[in-house]
Amino acid sequence: MIQQKFTRALRHRQGLASFVAAGAVALATALVPCVSNAADAATWPDRPVTVIVPSAAGGGADVLTRVVVNHLARATHQSFVVENRPGAGGSIGMGQIKRAAHDGYTLGYGNLNTLAVNPSLFNNIPYDAAKDYAFIGPMFTLPNLLVVRADAPYKTVGDLVAAAQAKPGKMFWAAAGLGSSGHMAGELFKRMADINTSFVPYNGDPASLTDLVGGQLDYTFTNAPIAWPLVQSGKLRALAITSSTRAPAFPAIPTIDESGYKGYDNGAWGGLIFPAGTPKAIVDRASTILEEVMKSDAVKEDLAKAFATPTPGTQPDFVRFVAAEQKKWADVIAAAHIEKQN
Numbered sequence: 001m002i003q004q005k006f007t008r009a010l011r012h013r014q015g016l017a018s019f020v021a022a023g024a025v026a027l028a029t030a031l032v033p034c035v036s037n038a039a040d041a042a043t044w045p046d047r048p049v050t051v052i053v054p055s056a057a058g059g060g061a062d063v064l065t066r067v068v069v070n071h072l073a074r075a076t077h078q079s080f081v082v083e084n085r086p087g088a089g090g091s092i093g094m095g096q097i098k099r100a101a102h103d104g105y106t107l108g109y110g111n112l113n114t115l116a117v118n119p120s121l122f123n124n125i126p127y128d129a130a131k132d133y134a135f136i137g138p139m140f141t142l143p144n145l146l147v148v149r150a151d152a153p154y155k156t157v158g159d160l161v162a163a164a165q166a167k168p169g170k171m172f173w174a175a176a177g178l179g180s181s182g183h184m185a186g187e188l189f190k191r192m193a194d195i196n197t198s199f200v201p202y203n204g205d206p207a208s209l210t211d212l213v214g215g216q217l218d219y220t221f222t223n224a225p226i227a228w229p230l231v232q233s234g235k236l237r238a239l240a241i242t243s244s245t246r247a248p249a250f251p252a253i254p255t256i257d258e259s260g261y262k263g264y265d266n267g268a269w270g271g272l273i274f275p276a277g278t279p280k281a282i283v284d285r286a287s288t289i290l291e292e293v294m295k296s297d298a299v300k301e302d303l304a305k306a307f308a309t310p311t312p313g314t315q316p317d318f319v320r321f322v323a324a325e326q327k328k329w330a331d332v333i334a335a336a337h338i339e340k341q342n
Contacts, residue, residue: 048080053109054087060268068303096108104279108133111268111270117329120330123342134275136274137271138294138311139294142223142268143267144181173221175202177202184329208220212236242256242267243255247307274286
């Protein structure tokens with residue numbers, strides 16, 4: 001009897017020990033990814049980082065992104081290599097970012113079009129802006145200019161609005177394609193000014209500005225760096241800037257807000273994203289580094305050369321900003337009765 005009790009007790013202790021050992025192994029196994037992610041984050045980046053820009057080389061998004069990632073390279077002592085993947089309104093590049101490895105060594109550029117406008121404007125984009133990406137942080141904003149021909153009779157925003165109200169449906173305006181920041185600027189302007197004018201989408205700003213100078217259009221909204229040389233040469237007149245405050249580069253140009261349309265605010269913007277599933281520790285480290293870079297005087301000076309303004313912010317700041325922009329432009333698109341494109 002004593003021997004049997006001893007044997008049962010021994011088996012119980014052995015079973016308990018095995019259970020505890022198994023639990024310890026399971027716990028250790030579960031903790032390995034966490035420890036690995038933390039270690040990876042502490043040394044990130046320790047090899048070159050690929051940056052996918054879903055637009056053509058030489059465009060505003062490409063130029064401004066290269067400015068920022070050059071400063072990231074200096075801050076981290078590592079290479080950031082830009083790859084341009086244009087096409088389909090940014091969807092080709094955004095799809096590649098979505099499908100990239102989740103190891104923190106492929107990040108991408110997301111902006112007003114791809115993250116905020118496309119979800120409400122197109123039916124079949126191959127990504128979900130709210131679910132397929134881990135947001136890192138904001139980088140910059142770039143205002144648009146409302147411009148007319150230099151010999152046009154409109155000297156102010158009020159003059160343009162009065163003319164449009166006097167002949168509803170008879171004036172034509174343009175921007176660089178459906179969903180561009182210029183297109184959204186114009187739709188918001190029409191809504192707030194209560195005017196009926198006809199939008200003509202162009203494949204890029206240069207073509208629309210050529211037709212504006214030639215008299216085929218009445219006004220356009222276009223990125224400031226593109227329109228400004230024509231303003232300086234005397235071919236165009238800038239009636240207003242679309243940012244909420246006057247830009248240091250154009251101190252004499254009033255905002256649309258101060259021209260009588262309170263609350264008006266529009267501009268191209270961009271930030272960095274990872275594919276969803278990238279370890280949070282790496283996302284957090286990348287966000288911290290980016291925010292510090294965007295606060296530096298050096299990046300401010302370099303962006304100012306392209307008329308852009310740095311927008312330092314945290315990862316949660318960027319998440320909230322994009323969500324607000326998605327709602328804002330969804331409302332504008334709905335109010336303008338723009339049908340979803342295929």
